Structures are given as C-alpha cells and as structure tokens.
Amino acid sequence: MNRPVQFAAALAIVALPLTACTTNPETGNKRISKSVIGGIGGAVGGYLLGDLIGGKRDRTEKVLGAGIGAIAGAGVGYYMDEQEKKLRKQTAGTGVGVTREGDELVLDMPSEVTFATGSSNLDPAFRTTLDKVAATLTEYEKTYVDVLGHTDSVGTDAFNQTLSEQRSNTVASYLSQKGVKQARLATRGYGESQPRASNTTEEGRASNRRVEIRLVPVTAS
Secondary structure: OOHHHHHHHHHHHHOOOHHHEEEOOOOOOEEEOHHHHHHHHHHHOOOOOOOOOOOOOOHHHHHHHHOOOOEOHHHHHHHHHHHHHHHHHHHOOOOOEEEEEOOEEEEEEEHHHHEOOOOOOEOHHHHHHHHHHHHHHHHOOOEEEEEEEEOOOOOOHHHHHHHHHHHHHHHHHHHHHOOOOHHHEEEEEOOOOOOOOOOOOHHHHHHHOEEEEEEEEOEOO
16 A cells, blocks of 8 residues: 555544543543444554554554544645755754655664674764754654664664664654653654665765654655
C-alpha cells in the first residue's frame, strides 16, 4: 500500500469522534475501539495493527490522544518548505544533512558527530545542534518523527542491531526531553541491513554509520 493511502487511513482514525473510543473505567484513559480498528482493517491491511511509519503498535492511539492536527492538502508543501528552510539554517556546518524526498524530510546525522565508536551515548558537543532541531520539530508539530538507526558491517549482526536500536532510542529520548511530543516519535534500528555505500572501504562504512530523522507530514484526507 502506498503512503498517501496509508496516511489517509491513519488520519481517518485521528478524525474519529469520541464515540469511537472506549474508556478504561479504572484509569479513565481513552482507547480506540477494537471494533472500529477492525472495521478499517480491510482498507489498511496490517498498517494500524502493525507499525505506523516505523513506529510502535499504539502510535495511532497516542497521536489521537495528543490532539495533533493535520495539514490540509494544499498546505503540505508550504508547511514542509518552511520547516526545511529552518532546519537547513540550524544545521549548517554541523555535519547534519537535510534531504527533501517529496513531502518528507530526512535529517542525516553521521555517527562521527553524534556518537563515539560502539557507543550509544550522545556526544555532548552535538546536543546544541539537537536542541535546535528539537525546537523546530516542536514548532512544526504536524509531522511524524521517525528516528532510524543504521550501522556498518563491522561486528556481529546482533551487536549492530542492538547498537542501532540503542542509538535511535537515545536520539528520540533526547528530542522528547526537549519538548517533542512522544506521540509523534517512533524508533527503529536497522543494524547493518540497509547500507547506502560499500562496507569494503572506510569511507563507505562511515557513510553507513548514521542516525536518520525522517519527518512525514500528518495530512488530512
């Protein structure tokens, strides 16, 4: 299923009235009715019951509960244009790359400016840059924020998978601490499974060691 269809389905849920939710009598928390999710299942397949844009299973409910709005169709491009301009200005000279892919933005954060080799502890010198990124993400809140970790092929598959997950979690946690709503955030570690360059050279391995922040607009159907 392509992303426009996926997002239309996701936003249909965000727009559901409160009668489509059930309330836990003990906690008072609202949750999307299972019958409602089941009713939309044919349209979205495993989308809602699996991962939402690289996120966790309860992400749709969190977005609904956080009251995050959607961007009207004609305004998507402008909204992402403005966000892109600000992010490019804030990350200039930091080693962070900003790439536009249609209406999505990808922030490419190489490990040499974010983490020490083999570590998932955020480099203190990088926090100032990440603070600025967080401020922009908070200002432009009508986006999903996927934090994706990648490694090179040095080390075991298991080690690289764990490291990529830990690094993506570290970045997402930091963004959350700086005001980015948790409902927008999702993490995934890909280990060494998605190289973008050859792992046979040091230059290629350096390119593969990275954390990406992918910003996807929350759009109205």
